[in-house]
Amino acid sequence: MAKKKSKREYVWLECKDCKNRNYRTTVSVAEGTPKIELKKFCKSERKHTVHKIRRK
Ligand SMILES: [Zn+2]
Numbered sequence: 001m002a003k004k005k006s007k008r009e010y011v012w013l014e015c016k017d018c019k020n021r022n023y024r025t026t027v028s029v030a031e032g033t034p035k036i037e038l039k040k041f042c043k044s045e046r047k048h049t050v051h052k053i054r055r056k
Contacts, residue, residue: 005030006028006030007028007029007030008026008027008028008029009026009027009029009055010024010025010026010056011024011025011026011027011033011053011054011055011056012024012053012054012055012056013025013038013040013051013052013053013054014051014052014053014054015040015042015044015045015049015050015051016037016049016050016051016052017042017045017049017050018042018044018045018049020042020043020044021054022040022041022042022043022051023040023051027053029055033053033055034053035053036052036053037050037051037052038050038051039051
């Protein structure tokens, strides 16, 4: 029997500026969608922008 308490789900990291979904990652969603903002490289803008988590 599996004893996995942590709920993890695949999410997208969406660019705040151009709304491009550039990255895929897993986050813990046990207490709802985490409000995380990450500075990531946006391919279409060719610069670092803030990316927000977006569930499917
Ligand atoms: Zn962008």
